[in-house]
Amino acid sequence: MRARLGIAPIAWWNDDLEELSDDVSLEECLRQASLAGFTGAETGRRFPMNMSELGPILRKFRISICGGWFSGMLLDGDMEAEKDRIHRQMDFFTAAKAPCIVYGEVARSIQGERTRPLASRPKLSDDEIKAYGRKMTTFAEWCTGQGTPIVYHHHMGAVIETEPELDLFMKNSGEALSLLFDTGHLAFAGGDLHRAIDQHHKRIRHVHTKDVRRHVIDRLDRKKESFLDAVVKGAFTVPGDGSLDFRAIVKQLASCGYEGWFVVEAEQDPKRNPPLEMAKKGHEELMRVAAEAGYEIVS
Numbered sequence: 001m002r003a004r005l006g007i008a009p010i011a012w013w014n015d016d017l018e019e020l021s022d023d024v025s026l027e028e029c030l031r032q033a034s035l036a037g038f039t040g041a042e043t044g045r046r047f048p049m050n051m052s053e054l055g056p057i058l059r060k061f062r063i064s065i066c067g068g069w070f071s072g073m074l075l076d077g078d079m080e081a082e083k084d085r086i087h088r089q090m091d092f093f094t095a096a097k098a099p100c101i102v103y104g105e106v107a108r109s110i111q112g113e114r115t116r117p118l119a120s121r122p123k124l125s126d127d128e129i130k131a132y133g134r135k136m137t138t139f140a141e142w143c144t145g146q147g148t149p150i151v152y153h154h155h156m157g158a159v160i161e162t163e164p165e166l167d168l169f170m171k172n173s174g175e176a177l178s179l180l181f182d183t184g185h186l187a188f189a190g191g192d193l194h195r196a197i198d199q200h201h202k203r204i205r206h207v208h209t210k211d212v213r214r215h216v217i218d219r220l221d222r223k224k225e226s227f228l229d230a231v232v233k234g235a236f237t238v239p240g241d242g243s244l245d246f247r248a249i250v251k252q253l254a255s256c257g258y259e260g261w262f263v264v265e266a267e268q269d270p271k272r273n274p275p276l277e278m279a280k281k282g283h284e285e286l287m288r289v290a291a292e293a294g295y296e297i298v299s
Helices: 026-036 051-060 079-095 126-145 163-171 183-188 193-203 214-218 227-233 246-255 275-293
Strands: 002-007 040-042 064-067 069-072 101-105 150-153 178-182 204-208 260-264
Touching: 002 064, 002 275, 026 051, 026 275, 040 260, 051 064, 064 260, 069 079, 079 101, 079 126, 101 126, 126 150, 126 163, 150 204, 163 193, 178 183, 178 193, 183 193, 183 204, 193 204, 193 246, 214 227, 246 275, 260 275
Parallel strands: 002 040, 002 260, 040 064, 069 101, 101 150, 150 178, 178 204, 204 260
Antiparallel strands: none
């Protein structure tokens, strides 16, 4: 069993809340990620999206691109328009030899709106989820045909947030649409992580190892506080610093045959949680639990 460890730059620079950002350059971010032991990074707002500029920086720190976010709007959008939008990123991800593009549905989502409380997030009917699953399958098949597969990111504040919604969505989408399994988002949404792995492990292609601080989540007023309020309060953190049992999670993924990237994606206040210190803690925990699960970590 082989796996790779990556990290997202959201610990250094938050794309939705710029005030939750460390004043460091791209090179310093990658230097710290490499120093912590990571060999992969997802893209962020300070990454140039061309390999002629980014490639030398990645090589300097022995980092590869292991994925990156695409703000999808296929739920309400036109298929051909979405193909045009994502195609602009595909050339870069192909050149970077990235394993996938992370598809996050932002149509109707409240995840980036500080004034919208968690309880006001959009909800689809069962029939709407079924139709959306079919539409996403067609889109995913096209993306795979272009040589750049997508992985679907279930997300707090978005139309696929809860475990029942994820179950119905996956049941009504095809194998071309792989899943990004995000431990923190599903835990925040009240899901059973182990049951979800059992249910969907054949479709999991990418894993975000996001930990949660359960005491923060449990004290939120979801009728008044937003997803971004939760982030500011410290709902998320790195593996080994929160409430989730990553030993059990990684062991279960290994038993299901998962091989791929484990990516630390933990947005929080960098002043209270210095990114380098957090990155080292997350890497140490993942190395420990991966070894116990029988993984060989590829560098």
